[in-house]
Amino acid sequence: MRRWWNIVMVLCLAVTARAAAAVAPDSLVHALLRAGYTGNTAYQLLQELTSHAPHRLSGSTVSLMALDLAQHMMRNAGLTHVRVESVMVPHWDRGTVEEARLLDASGHPIGPLAVCALGGSVSTPPGGITAAVVEVHSFDELRSLGKSAEGKIIFFNRPMDPALPDPFDAYGRAVEQRSRGAIEAARAGGVAAIVRSMTLAHDNVPHTGAMGYADSIRKVPAVAIGIVDADRLSGLVARGAAPRVHLHLDCATLPEVLSGNAMGELTGSEFPEEIIVVGGHIDCWDKGAGAHDDGAGCMQAIEALRLLHELGIQPRRTLRAVMYMNEENGLRGGRGYAVAPGRKGERHIAAIESDMGGFAPRGFFVKADSLTVARVRRWQPLFESLDAGKIETGPSEVDISPLANQGIPAFGLIIDAHRYFDVHHSDNDTIDKVHPRELEHGAILEALLLYLISESGLR
Amino acid sequence: MRRWWNIVMVLCLAVTARAAAAVAPDSLVHALLRAGYTGNTAYQLLQELTSHAPHRLSGSTVSLMALDLAQHMMRNAGLTHVRVESVMVPHWDRGTVEEARLLDASGHPIGPLAVCALGGSVSTPPGGITAAVVEVHSFDELRSLGKSAEGKIIFFNRPMDPALPDPFDAYGRAVEQRSRGAIEAARAGGVAAIVRSMTLAHDNVPHTGAMGYADSIRKVPAVAIGIVDADRLSGLVARGAAPRVHLHLDCATLPEVLSGNAMGELTGSEFPEEIIVVGGHIDCWDKGAGAHDDGAGCMQAIEALRLLHELGIQPRRTLRAVMYMNEENGLRGGRGYAVAPGRKGERHIAAIESDMGGFAPRGFFVKADSLTVARVRRWQPLFESLDAGKIETGPSEVDISPLANQGIPAFGLIIDAHRYFDVHHSDNDTIDKVHPRELEHGAILEALLLYLISESGLR
Structure with missing residues (x-):
């Protein structure tokens, strides 16, 4: 009996000692606010990333520069085991010709159209193609046209629905036009696809993004068109003006390229083999500078760990920042990370990502079993004291979905989305659209979440 | 018995008929989202207000033009009883000379300083004043200087604390330097006050705002200085360079002017004498265009009623939009409205205001008894379905504080404040800083709140 009592005493002391070494969460909140908002370092890092590596599309030279830069930043932030794990990535290149002209029914030029190739599009034949335009708002409408769509350029013009309170919902309900428009256009006998940009802003900046082809169906070129020009084109169609469009692209899909995920960590003091990842995707489209999508998420991950390091926090479990490559057109980084060939013996206990932009955060989505969600809700x-108390169940962010599919609890920052699709995948996605405090706010939340999971686990 | 039964039946039918005429709140939410976000009319109204009446300081000619414009907008929105109720307002004018030059210890000019007179400041003597600078961070520090402050320009340089999660808190803890700096400077024997601008942005745009004098104490001129120049001046002081400043202002307080509050309403179908007011302040500082402060709140109030009118809602109680005059430097509008000399027989049952900017709303502050707060919380x-579910108790907005002090439940929109003090009271407060959806979001919330109170009252 005496022996058991001694063991209990030792355990109690150990717990007490542990509690003394740990930081009270309330104190940590205050320290994070002071360190975070005084320096706004996430913004400084993002300035560096977007100025030195603005077009980080997978496979590009700039995307490899971004990996170097991210490693440099992580070393500066005090992280260790900074490295790149290799993945092969697709390499699509926009080329140098990207032109659309509006013509009247008899072929006389009326003016240019603001377009950009969708990511993955084939080029037009040399010299371009010219065809009449058919406007549709759904694939069903396109199918109902029968043979009258043959030989035409199919103009998918269903807007994102502004009445949905969550712009991500509106995006989700419109984006099939971009992702599958070229397939459906070709299936209907069309020669190209023009897709209304996925945005709620009323400007003329085209928004690119991923699109796909089906193996059995002819590949036709596909572009996004700015909203002002989409409305103009639609008006001509509505007035029976029978407009034609001349389209000329020389984009191409090149051989795959060796690339990778950049990462670094604060090694756990007690359970170094238990890993909590936090990250974003380092690749972005070749329009704008990927400031919000997703330079923001990458820099927030580095900043979250930098803040904890600056505050002298020694996490019990290993915290790892991961900059995934190739979220935009392949998910090779996220998939490659999850199979982790060189990291046997590790056990991931949580995955966090910020990929909804660097605007004001509101809380977290959690994808996990109900017991874990209940634990997080405590x-x-x-988080409410940080003015971001939303904890909602939801799907996983894309890069960490391979981890989530293995049953690892996945967390995604919830961001105020009113402004996001103004900039998404377009020339508008630049540093001047990012607010230093809003960006830092996300990093502070991530740092707190990392600490809480690291201290207590999720079991 | 039969007679009682009949009465019960009639009452039930009346309730049923009433329920049929009313709109289910969920349906109203959807209709408001569609009507609001499709048109973004609040933004269009704000464009009109800020382009035609950008400097609407009380007493100015432009402020009277703003009253005309607001009435025009309210009539166009379908409101009735559109009118102006008179109030007398102070009239301070910035004049045409507003100049500060930095000099070295021996009086040689080093360069200009970005300053603007604080609202209400006296002018300098003709030709300006030149004096050495003493930097302090609190009134206590100033008092501790004793005679060494005499004859000096007192430079109040305590920043807003960036570590406070709510920028309004940070403002509240720093703004005494602006509001009372001239009093304390004069009391210490100083000849003028320079106050670090109330902002968290790191730019060089000075932010004006109200300041006061005490009857028994000499009046000295007071200016705000941009952050970059504040840091520059502070650096010179810290290095012992003994900088001097030349300050020249010709601002003046002129005789009071007849002005007023503009208002219009949707008259209640059942209880027209029960009034729910919603509003903002139509006056603003003479810097920027008062887009966020508080053109946003005024246009949201008009838009909230316009939306209900567009949707064919006949409110049971009277909904009144009020554009209060003179929030910035006197509160004559809010005070005048509350005494309501020409509106006897009316009973106000709630007052709503938006005056924290037109950024993304998060919910409402409520100042009311606990029973009313509990009712609102139902x-x-x-509101959560509109992504703005915060219902917090808090102080009343300024314009409706005279009503709140009479015990009338007061509601203020809670706004995401990260960006607010970047623009507040400065040349930065222009329409390009306003996002159409964020602004409309506030109007939609107000429309819903108005409807709910109008349907059920607050008892």
């Missing part, structure tokens, strides 16, 4: 008052 | 799920 931390809600802490 | 509507929380509806």
